[in-house]
Amino acid sequence: MTGYPDQYLGKYKTILASSPIYIGGLVLLVATATPAAIRAGASMGGLVSSMILIGIGTGGLKACIAPMCGEQNTEKGQHVETLETGETVLVDHDLTTARIFMWYYWAANVGSLSSLLTVEIENHKGFWLAYLVPLLVFLVVLAVFVGFNHKIKKSRPQGSPILDATRALMIGFKEKSFDKAKPSSLRARERLHRYKFAQEERYTDLYVEQVKSGLLACKYFLLFPFYFICWTQIFNNLISQAGSMKLGGTPNDLMQNLETIFMLSFIPILDLMIYPALRKAGISFNPILRIFVGFMCAALGMVYACVLQYFIYHRPENSIPVWIQAPSYVFGALSEIFVIVTGLEVAFLKAPDNLRAFVSSIFWITIALGAAIGIALAPVSQDPYMVWTYAGLAIGAFVAGCVFFVCFRHSISGEVPLTVGLEAAEEPSFNGPGAAGSDPLSGKVA
Template identity: 60%
Template sequence: MAALDPKTGPDPEKASLSVNDSAAVELLYDDDNPEHRQLRKVPGPLPWQLFTVCVIETGERFVYNGISGPLQNYIQVPYPHNDAGIPGALGRGQSTGVALGNFFKFWAYLCTVLGAIVADRYLGKYKTILAATPIYLIGMIILVVTATPVALGAGAGMGGLIAAMITIGLGTGGLKACIAPMCGEQSPEQVAFIQETKSGERVVVDPKLTSARVFMWYYWAANLGSLASLGTTAIEKHHSFWMAYLFPLIVFLITLAIFIAGSGKLVKVPASGSPILDASKTVSIAIRERGFAKATPSALQASGRLEKYSFAQNEHYTDSYVEDIKKAVKACKFFILFPFYFLVWIQSYSNLIAQAGSMDNGRTPNDLMQSLQTIFMLSFIPILDLGVYPLLRKRWNIVLGPILRIFLGFVTAALGMAYACVLQNYIYQKPRNTINLWIQTPAYVLLAISEVWLVITGLEVAFIQSPSNLRAFVSSMFWMTIAFGSALGIALSPVSEDPHLVWLYGALAITAFIAGLAFYGFFRNSIKAEVDSDADTKDT
């Protein structure tokens, strides 16, 4: 039974805040100790530095979703509005609107790989964030200027939109690759330890649960920024598109100032040479040796093959280093089926907006409905973190593992598309604009639940399963799955219009459900021991 080492364990003062009525930190958790294995596990505290990092995430999402909210109408509907009173600018039709909207997502999340390389190899996460923000701002200025009536009248709208998408996408890549892993790095707990509360209960403060909690609140902050579409869609309907895009630009400048002002005490992990290149060399050795176990220096030494690889003779090439790379590769494999989820997820930014436009919206902007998904997520996250999860841990000693959470995310997304399919069929059977658009609400509720289950867990896995010098890269691999999902959406854009939408929604529902079953079958055994290993808890 090990004593608490302040060099490797948490700071006792900070750790004592891990439980509301905590009294004392005793010793490190020993998984071989039967008594320890019977103790209830709890998350650590949310470090205050987390909220400083989350501010810039809120601002970035405020801009991104502030743009995405009105984007379908901006592209699809002619200037100044159509016969139903829906505002527009470019008049290129629903299919083009869906394709360009998906291109924007594809490009932005593809650029996270570039952001990760810059962060991990050259600048570090903090400086990469600072370098990406001017690029982001330039793109926003282009969009605001070319969305003015004068620019639209001069035919600059489409060219300005494409230029803005490309520039904003570059900025998004630098920000998204760095913010999530930087949030995880603010947590002080690195090892599990035993703590006694004032009530006399001994509990285990588990860093994995702490990470799960950190990413839940990171995503809560991100979705707080996503509420921008509430404002931008209203401004779009009642004033103009250029004003709708100027609003999030101003908010982003405010959040950037707050982030920089509070950055002095942030944990800033520096760049560490060429971790991605080194990781690729390690993977190459593992492929040639037919497995990571045979690629460790000790195994290579035993087989007499160490001299074959000059890279394997480097001082930092150790058994533990190879194991870290193995974990990172497994984390990336974990995301293989995620594009099929994000193909469903992006419907709330495109086809579901168009569906609402074909319904009776009264004075409600049709593109406001996507904000319901954000509002429901902002409600579900604290309910789960402060209510459901603690109740399961305390009363039944159950920790919902990532495998089940992600599976549930696929299933609820499938249910959301099934509802949209039934609703679309109902719309086709009724006269146009006679069905109230609020009937869409259940679809957004289901998509919100699915996002809480799947996206937050994916971020958690990307952080926990990656070595510290590759966290931005593994995080970018997670975000890349949105790019792949958007690419699938672009491929489906020719059928993203009447009269194909019933079949489209139905096919998406079936695809998401099958992907969920495949995910559960593929991964529940292969990585459960590493991602989901809590022998003393029930993994349902």
């Protein structure tokens, strides 16, 4: 489904097409979680079937929603604007896009707090009623989405971008360079006639540069699975760790909500206070640096969990208060903001217009890869090996972050701009929320 939004349907229609599949999975989940279905032995089959439907629906939704949010920012490059206060500012497209993704992710995680409600519902009423909550919420949100469709800026499907990009990649491979694959270079070296696709009108120097840009965007995500292995610990091993601590009446599966609460608090602080302060100080906290810091935060979170697990093993059972675990979630929240939000931002800005949903889906696939690696590590992710498990994850995140920084640090100096388009020659290289001289208001640069 990753190519359909760009190729056939467009992002808006793909969201509409994926929603019934997602709703069908939720309906099946609710129906097979009722007491009658459980007594009839239908719950396991229903759970598996609903997870498949929900997974398919989620794939279509996640690949489209984030890039569609970014596309609502239609202003390109930079332009001067006068505010109502009389202040003159410079509006920057990339800074505005960065802020869009920050608040998109903030809004998405507000929904994560629903688990505070659903856990209590499950404890007192049963699973079926807990599953009914997201179903009803999604139906309401979908109705609002459709109702306001006339205010949503929609991109049209653009033929066969994946096939065309593959052809461009093949030409680049045969010519051993993207620069040599450009039609101007092929024509100068009298090699244009060798490639039928290169002779088509849409095959331009700019198009080849855009395909190169999209490929580089995917390269940024190669090391992300090492981060997501650590990130998924919030939803499994850290819950188990909390269960071995002194709960004081607090359900251990509620602890993961600390990470969401911290993140919902940190995003406004970063966007409204920290990033503007960095800009005024002339400090560039660009995407590469943010992602690197995110990896380091993930590593620190695992180091803290490792040390805490050591004390759990060497203290009387259930003697350490569960709230001592909170710093792991602080590091997790910071890492999520720096890695995931920035990853969405890079996937949008780095990809050519007709491949944004595809590149975004590649980013989300890295989460699945991280989860799969986590499952493979399950035999050692249990007592009495958890100290070594957390230590190994910390080392993995640290090494992956360092490798990422070394491989892509050239982007910091602006040698490889993160935006490629018609206005690329006029735009400065992408520096993100830490760009010097920027104002916190909607990407406005003072």
